[in-house]
Amino acid sequence: MKNFAKLAAAAVVASVVAGAAVAEGLYTPNLSYRTGPFAATGIPLMNGQKDYMAMLNARDGGVGGVKIDFEECETGYSTEKGVECYEKTKGKAIVTQPWSTGITLQVLPKTNVDMIPILAPGYGFSPMMDGKTFQWAFNMPSGYWDGADMILQFLASEGDLKGKKVAFLHLDHPYGKEPLPLLEAKAETMGYELLPIPVGLKEMQNQSAQWLQIRRERPDYVVMWGWGAMNAGAITEAVKTKFDMSKMIGVWWSGHDADLAIVGDKGKGYKSISWSFPDASSGVMADVKKYVVDAGASQSNETEMQGVFYGRGLVMSMILAEGIKVAQEKYETAEINAEQLRWGLENINITEERLAELGMSGMVAPFSTSCSNHTGNSGGWMLEWDGAKFVKVSDHLVPDTSAYADIVKAKAAEYAEANAPWAVNEACEG
Structure with a gap:
């Protein structure tokens, strides 16, 4: 050449x-x-x-x-x-x-x-x-299926997901529904209960109904597929309801610094899978x-x-x-x-x-x-909010595409x- x-x-x-x-x-x-x-x-x-x-x-x-x-x-x-x-x-x-x-x-x-x-x-x-x-x-x-797979890999590394309840808080939009085929298939093979919780476009900034359901269902984890105003709304509600932020993980579009900066230290422990990292x-x-x-x-x-x-x-x-x-x-x-x-x-x-x-x-x-x-x-990597910024808390994660x-x-x-x-x-x- x-x-x-x-x-x-x-x-x-x-x-x-x-x-x-x-x-x-x-x-x-x-x-x-x-x-x-x-x-x-x-x-x-x-x-x-x-x-x-x-x-x-x-x-x-x-x-x-x-x-x-x-x-x-x-x-x-x-x-x-x-x-x-x-x-x-x-x-x-x-x-x-x-x-x-x-x-x-x-x-x-x-x-x-x-x-x-x-x-x-x-x-x-x-x-x-x-x-x-x-x-x-x-x-x-x-x-997106790579992201969902890596999130599940990370959760499984913290303990067997069998018998656990995973809430899937997602934008009620084609984007938010994208990982459902994989999450549903994995629920059968990994033995967890999947609880889809949609958030309508008009509910993004007021998710009291969704978080009331989360409080009632008491899921072991909340996986968030949010975007735009939905992210800040969900994170604010999670803090308000005293949800354990270490049990909440978002896709890479739900890992925006400005959304977490709203809650600061109260958001510590929140995680987001990411295929990129700033330097x-x-x-x-x-x-x-x-x-x-x-x-x-x-x-x-x-x-x-x-x-x-x-x-x-x-x-x-x-x-x-x-x-x-x-x-x-x-x-x-x-x-x-x-x-x-x-x-x-x-x-x-x-x-x-x-x-x-x-x-x-x-x-x-x-x-x-x-x-x-x-x-x-x-x-990519699992990122975690330390109260001021996102930091890497995992080695390089690779999706199991064969699954x-x-x-x-x-x-x-x-x-x-x-x-x-x-x-x-x-x-x-x-």
């Missing part, structure tokens, strides 16, 4: 010599939500994503010598607006980042026809792990500060930048940038298209060495993708049949 840095430089020189215009940029729209009931959790993520791309543009001239056009299309987390944003941006986009399981489910069949890859890091439809069936969809580095002293943070923050180009602030969600936003954009880089090297062109990016996202290999080069060691676990695996299953491989296969086949005719990657083996 040719040295792509030299190739990209040569391409720029050639275009200048020929009097041609240099590429305007690779269009990678983000379906953001800086407004609405989920804005508190969306803003730090969007800021992290945007700042990483701004840093690459300022420091490196983008990726492969071509700048990234990281335009945001505001959805307010509305599925309807999300679909509108998708239709508005798909004409020149090389990727779509839907930022909601509901939006993902709506645009998933469209992308299979439009041939635009979906990049939904750590969210979306869990069976997207099956790359042969969902050849245009990616949820790397870890999916304010990392090389990537130093470059973001130098090229973006000091230049007055960031919408973030010092407190937010130290948190889990901002750091996760950096990792998410890194994944996209790496997919672009891999595609550029493969096709020996800086100006890749959507189909070429699909190949790039399918052939990512984030090693420890590469993370060190990126200045992101320890901020995400190594992972790789393939034509058959679009999730990567990186695993739900059959569920992935069955749900993927079910989806393809329901949306027939559904094009699959027939050339993919394994």
